[in-house]
Amino acid sequence: MTASVSAYSCPWCRHASEGSALSCPGCGISIDPRGITSTGSGWIELPGRRDMARLQIGASSCQIEGAYVPVADFNLASGESVYFAHHSLLWADPAVQIAGMGLKGAWKRLMAGLPLIMTQAVGPGHIAFSRDAPGEIIALPLDHGQEVDVREHIFLVATGGIAYDWFNSGIWFKTREGNDTETHYPIGAFMDRFTAPKGPGLLLLHAAGNAFIRALKPGETILVKPTALLFKDPTVQMQLHFEVPRMPGMSFWRTWTHRHLWLRLHGPGRVAVQSGFKELEENGRSVVDHSGATQHQW
Numbered sequence: 347m348t349a350s351v352s353a354y355s356c357p358w359c360r361h362a363s364e365g366s367a368l369s370c371p372g373c374g375i376s377i378d379p380r381g382i383t384s385t386g387s388g389w390i391e392l393p394g395r396r397d398m399a400r401l402q403i404g405a406s407s408c409q410i411e412g413a414y415v416p417v418a419d420f421n422l423a424s425g426e427s428v429y430f431a432h433h434s435l436l437w438a439d440p441a442v443q444i445a446g447m448g449l450k451g452a453w454k455r456l457m458a459g460l461p462l463i464m465t466q467a468v469g470p471g472h473i474a475f476s477r478d479a480p481g482e483i484i485a486l487p488l489d490h491g492q493e494v495d496v497r498e499h500i501f502l503v504a505t506g507g508i509a510y511d512w513f514n515s516g517i518w519f520k521t522r523e524g525n526d527t528e529t530h531y532p533i534g535a536f537m538d539r540f541t542a543p544k545g546p547g548l549l550l551l552h553a554a555g556n557a558f559i560r561a562l563k564p565g566e567t568i569l570v571k572p573t574a575l576l577f578k579d580p581t582v583q584m585q586l587h588f589e590v591p592r593m594p595g596m597s598f599w600r601t602w603t604h605r606h607l608w609l610r611l612h613g614p615g616r617v618a619v620q621s622g623f624k625e626l627e628e629n630g631r632s633v634v635d636h637s638g639a640t641q642h643q644w
Contacts, residue, residue: 361487371402373485392482392557401485403505403548406469408485416483417476418503418550422469427506429466430475434502434552439471464510475503477552481622484551484576488542496577498534500551507547511539517572517584517609519636527634532572532586532607532626539580551576555622562613569608574623579615586610586639605633610640 354363361372401408405423410416417436420428429447438444447466467473486494488508504510515537520529540549553576562568562582569587578584589606607626611617 359485359487372487373401387560389558389560392484392553392559401487401548403546406505408548408550410483410485414480415476415478416481417474418483419472419474420467420503421472422467424470425468427466427468428473428503429464429506429510430503431501432465434475434477435465436474436476438467438473442471442473443468444473466506475550477502479552479554481555481620482553482557484553484557484618486549486551486577487546488540488549489546490542490544493539493541493580494549494577495580495582496538496540496549496551497575498536498538500553500576501538501540502550502552504540504549505547507542507545508549509541509543511541512536513539515584516637517586519586519639520634521631522634523631528631533575533584533609553618553620553622555620557618557620559616559618561616562611564614566613568611568617570611570617570619571623571626572607572609573626574619574621575609576618576620578611578617581613582615582617583612584609585612586636588633588636588639588641590641590643 355361356363356370356372359370359373361370363371399410401410404426406426407421409419409421411419422428422442444465444467447464483502488494513536515531515533515535517533518529518531518535520527522528557576560568587608587610589608
């Protein structure tokens, strides 16, 4: 009698497989138990992916090439498609059909500084994408009905079966000096939401530096730098967190000019961050209003 093969669940993308291959068929990371153990902090680093790792999506495939500034090289089957932001396109076969794909809410997107159109490519043929920056390409296979929330400007490319939407992040605060009031959006005014409404698909994101993921338990919270956030499960809730040092002789509101700003995330669900985050830009003026937030003085 032949023993049954135990199911393997990828610790990064959660794709289930037999575990007999050298890499996960969903995201391409190497299947090696030594590379998937987490530290005491609960974070798991994006495990190593073999150069030229190949992912199968329907009749099409995607090969992730290079390590420092990686490239996603798609071999599109006839009639199968991907969509992407135009600046991520690296090269394409002449046979690939490329056209614009309009997005809903054009006026709001224009006011928020988001792209008004995506670009769609239909096979057959090869087409490749890259973000002109060092980091990691994160492959997120989405099963039927699964969805994920992604911070602005992280998206690279998605297969045609993945639906795209966006929503108000609900994370903001206002500062004032004299009559000058400014609104700040630490993770952007909007977030992208990708879903797989009809069947499985593949979503590719770009992380600056290295990428890490953590599964929060129900009721568990964690503080992260807002610009370090990559993606989260929709079940994970967000709010601002201010840390304010006590300054002798200064009023409460004036001490907020010396604040430290965090994003507080509430489980349950997955949270992913990047190590190459940018310093949050804001004017350091007194905070006069904000979305729901927690605070700590020290």
